[in-house]
Amino acid sequence: MLLLSTTIASAQVSGVWDETANVFVLKNEKGVVILKTKYTYMGTFSNGLAAVRNDADNTFGYINTAGKVIINFKFQKAQDFSVGLAAVEMNGKFGFIDKTGKTVVPFQYESADPFDENFGLARVWLDGKVGCIDKTGAVIIEIKYDSVDFIDEDVFVELNDECGTFDKTGQVLLDMSGCG
Numbered sequence: 001m002l003l004l005s006t007t008i009a010s011a012q013v014s015g016v017w018d019e020t021a022n023v024f025v026l027k028n029e030k031g032v033v034i035l036k037t038k039y040t041y042m043g044t045f046s047n048g049l050a051a052v053r054n055d056a057d058n059t060f061g062y063i064n065t066a067g068k069v070i071i072n073f074k075f076q077k078a079q080d081f082s083v084g085l086a087a088v089e090m091n092g093k094f095g096f097i098d099k100t101g102k103t104v105v106p107f108q109y110e111s112a113d114p115f116d117e118n119f120g121l122a123r124v125w126l127d128g129k130v131g132c133i134d135k136t137g138a139v140i141i142e143i144k145y146d147s148v149d150f151i152d153e154d155v156f157v158e159l160n161d162e163c164g165t166f167d168k169t170g171q172v173l174l175d176m177s178g179c180g
Contacts, residue, residue: 013065015042015050024052026067035067043080047099051078051086060088062101071101079114085135087112087122094124096137105137116150119168123148132170140170 012029015037024042026035041060043051049062049070060078062071077089085096085104095107096115111125121132121140131143132155141148145157154173155166165174 013045015045026065037063037067039063043078047081047084049081049086049099051080062086070099071097079112082114082117083120083135085115085122087114096122096135104135105133119150119155121150121155121168140168141166 013034014027015024016027017023018025018036021036022040024037024039025033026037028034037052039052040055041051041053045065048064050065051060052063053060054073057073058076059073060075061069061073062078062081064070075088075090076092077094079087081099085098087094087096090107093107094109094112095103096105096112098104109124109126110128113123115122115135119132121134123130124133124143126143129144129146130148131139131145132141132148134140141155141157145159147158149156153167155168157164157166157176159176162176163174164172164176167173
């Protein structure tokens, strides 16, 4: 059984896979089913919303913990909300939306990860390279690296077998040098 949950007010609501019905159901903190959904895919509730898939046309939207559709089904892919934004794909490009469905970061990336809660940055890919943006869409770590990783308090980058380190504001901590 898959368990996905969120806390709303003082009650916890969880999305749980119902193996008999082959859909997700929403349960309260006592484990009582409060709503049987029609969805066969449900992301994790975060910021009060969970991504769900409409199987009829394979599009994604978002529901709240009462099962009400808050953001209409129009995305090819949809990720969990983090720091108030979610990475979604539309017309083959990724961008970020807020909890009302408004586009905050334009749809221009090949791929995108959710925002890292500790760094406030999201990894984005363009032309096969990766970098980082902030919640406004400003590029903080240039989109030119082979890999970007968040470790402890630092952002580690690799390009052509050389490594470097940035802080979360994009300031260089260690210039590019050999990784070995």
